[in-house]
Amino acid sequence: MRTTADLSNPLPLAQALIRRPSITPADAGALGVLEAALEQLGFACRRYPFGEVDNLYARRGSASPCFLFAGHTDVVPPGADADWTRPPFGAEADDGLLWGRGAADMKGAIAAMVAAVDRFLAKAGEPDGSIAFLITGDEEGPAIHGTKAVLVALAEEGERFDHCLVGEPTNPNTLGDTIKSGRRGSLNCRLTVTGRQGHVAYPERAENPIPPLLTLLGRLTARELDTGVPHFQPSNLEVTSVDVGNPTTNVIPAAAVARFNIRFNIAHTGDALSQWIRDEVAKANLDFDGRVEADIHVTGEAFLTPAGAFTTLLQDCVEAETGRRPALTTGGGTSDARFIQLYAPVAEFGLVGATMHQIDERVPVSDIESLTSIYTRILTRYFKDFPA
Template sequence: MSHTLRLAEQLISRPSVTPDDAGCQAILAARLEPLGFVCETIVSGPENFRVTNLWAKFKGFEASAQAGRAQGATESIAPKTLVFAGHTDVVPTGPLEQWSSHPFTPTHRDGVLYGRGAADMKTSIAAMVVAVEEFLAANPKPHLSIAFLITSDEEGPSVDGTVVVCQQLKERGAVLDYCIVGEPTSVNQLGDMIKNGRRGTLSGKLSIKGVQGHIAYPHLADNPIHRFAPALAELVATEWDAGNEFFPATSWQVSNIHGGTGASNIIPGELVVDFNFRFSTESTADSLKARVEGILTKHKLDYALRWTLGGMPFLTTPGALVKAVSESIQAETGLTTELSTTGGTSDGRFIASICPQLIEFGPINASIHKIDEHVLVSSLDPLKNIYKGVLERLAAL
């Protein structure tokens, strides 16, 4: 059994339903500390929702640099830092009886490894750790600083996980140059797609006020559903932006709309609408808010609107990191990878605020969050080799 597969199975066997890490990060720390990593556990959140975060930083380069200075070396050495980021928490399993095997018992069938977190994203984390082990065995004093940022709050509210660690790192003045997030980005084959950015997400809860009344006496009431209809039509028809070479056009979608008391003969007194923007770098959260509120005001609606900014868009344009990942994928698989910004949000939105170059790359994503989540066993060591190739390429710069 490969080292990557063995570690992946160890992690999958831990029932780490968000926000419970279930000991996964202790397993990782036990592998990283003998390599020269200083491992720090950062706990956050209320008592009933404790989140465990691991920040592990390789100190080997700093030690060799200090030794060189002690021997009178005058050349300034400034290593770049590559961060491997991911999450040990997983989504709930769903009905156990619908699984072909227990979700926290790693199971092999026909060359496929089944288990909750197999694709999202415990195999990525295992591949990252083994890649670092092999890289440091061959390069004990690399011209590269390496770190791991692992959380147990990615599948949950994401308020006590990566965002907390990033804030602490920012306050410490930590410098991060590159980051690879192990999200499952591949579509049909390992390496056919990487994410070099993500759209922003902005949600709104809109309340339209009316006057409740008997449906037979509409002149004594004011139907908020009717009032909102013209504004809804305009919101749906609005082109918010045209996107750009990296992002599709910004999208506005209603996710829920509710009015009424449950009786068919009552005009409701209020309409509640939930909606969401997935927006490109061509728009800002403030500009979208202003345009929505302008439309609502134009239609003379009596409304209240509460906004929630879930994340800003981020983008890594082709540079050293994209080049290193693309070349490593091609060397291992022969594929020319596709750069993409599609999909939902990830913790990359937090890390991008303190790290200028960030990409997401991991295994095939077709089974994530599903019953019988799985990953091809044959993809695990190639994934590890790609991560290792990135280390080698960045260390050579």
């Protein structure tokens, strides 16, 4: 018989999750820990395995509106255990801090979500609507077999959500600083220029791939994509690698490769940027007796959840608990919100992310408690202000 746990306190669940070394794509039992807690709260749970990745969807109720909590139990590698002050998967709570990989990003927030549901149900009873969880094991990885794949499957099954809150660690310094109401898009490109190898003393017998690659990179980086748009910082193209792999000094290489990333705002789409790159590649091919190719992958489109009743509700609840009114921002990297925004209005709010992905990742236990209170208040206000 399964033991009934006190789920109103988020700390034990956060510790249980951290003690599962769920380094992408391994689950290591983390979803099982969460599934047991949600089943205790009356959620119907379903697993959605895709490839090497396992995912969990849980729902309590069938009516509208449906409030969706979303997040991930996978974590990045901890590095060398010896470099940590506390064991990375020990989940030690000491001097008011919870230590461990995933404490901030984002097992602490998932535990706060579960505790908030427990407190909300104990106080308010059955909501006039539904609560759901979508938790993936692939956010820190390629993000192909996680939230993106599960959302497609759920849509095919007729599942619908009205609003979503993702528990990413959005606060840079203090709990209550920031709500993410949108994200920039991301495009990765690999440029490959293939020429003809030859001796440097006889360039007429070779076709050097390096000059056309540098010329192409110069044209791409010279363009000012934009100067920023409302709610977004300027888009930027960053060259991340230029590789020839030539160990000699007297040989013209056969090929050269470069990689770059574009983080773009809503002034652009992935398709439009991809077409621009292909056009520049076509121009480079005109004057080169070789081959210039671009392998382009758009990993997420830019999006913005407009300020309105939902974002105001979130700001009000954070301010009521912390005394700080969080700013609505769109900076930083990508998250699974880029997939969810195709299905429902989405925002992100979680713990302070100052130590995420670092050695000695840790968060104040008091912040996990405060986040639980914020999430509880959000559920209470949501089912009052967003009737079916």
